Amino acid sequence: MKHRVPGSWLGLFWLGLVLAVSGCTEEKALALQSAALQYRDQAVRALGLTAHGLRAATAMPARTPEQLADKLNTLEQPLDAATLEFLLTGETELARTADIATQPLDQLRDRVIAFSAIFDNLPHGSYLAQDEVRRAIPIALRMNQSLLNVAAQIDAGTLRIADNPRRIEIIEDTNAARGLPPGEKRDKALRRAAQAVAELSAREQQMQREASANLLQAAEIGNAMIGLARNYDQVALKDVLNGLNDALALAGRISPESQSIKRSLARLQGATRAWEEDPVLKPLLAQPITRNE
């Protein structure tokens, strides 16, 4: 954060004049800082939900004590240290491979956290805070594009969210039921499997839509922040607060339903394109980003 001290009383006079005209108050900066924190919290939550869904897409069901006993029963020799080690760590090692898939999401989460820190010192800043705010715009826009890209990929199916442990259980249970002799027990088991399929379908849709809706809610706040940052030197505190309230209201209306998600995604993608063409922002966006985004 830059601190500039005017070198003369004339300078101070001009500073006062600038502050009065621009409405560059500590309260305004605090409002923007608060928005940055809300953006961070929402984006971190959304990316966490998405990463959870990605991990679940290749996860396996936890082994029950009964299943473990069955496996131990298949041992052809006495239990040794290597086999015990495998029992203790084998499943965890398989689950950890999903860390590779979530790396881009983890990196985006870290960038969002770093971005919100830009605003930490803003309320104590100088009348040049508006410069600091404007420099954050390209970073915010790029992050918002990334959040929207993740939401779009969930919608397109190129980011696979699935409840794989439940899928595996249904396959195993169904095949076990099919192995039963015809009769009431077999019929009941197959009906349970059918019910489980219906529940799984609803569950996976819910996982996908919850992640998408949360990503879009974060992008909605980000979009409002870009607008406020663009006009930071021209708007009053009241405008900043109203703008943020409007953004939170819009974000709150994004629900985990297919149509709401599609509409919000299209609207926010359109807003992002509009920012890219904005005559005020274009020169800023053309500059290389020097911050650690």
Added chain:
Amino acid sequence: MDNDAEMLRHMGNQITDLQVKYRALPLGDQMLVHPALKQLLADYARYQAKLLMIGIITIADDLTEIKQLQQSVDAAATTMDLLAGIGKLISFIVVRV
């Protein structure tokens, strides 16, 4: 559904089928297959990450090839068959990440 999404769905389903077969193995055979399954899951995770970061254009021939691989997954009746099926899927994915 676009080609990339369809590719991911085929890969995911084949991995699920292989995991079901892996879970059914005796403990000793699970230990034998575990490193290959771990490699497969890691390569799939790299594929998903690449798709997430830069996107991949899956061509129709790729889809034809992954569908053919399903046959070796379905036919895997022994531990060696299962290892071969996992190996084929690894070979398919690794050249695309």
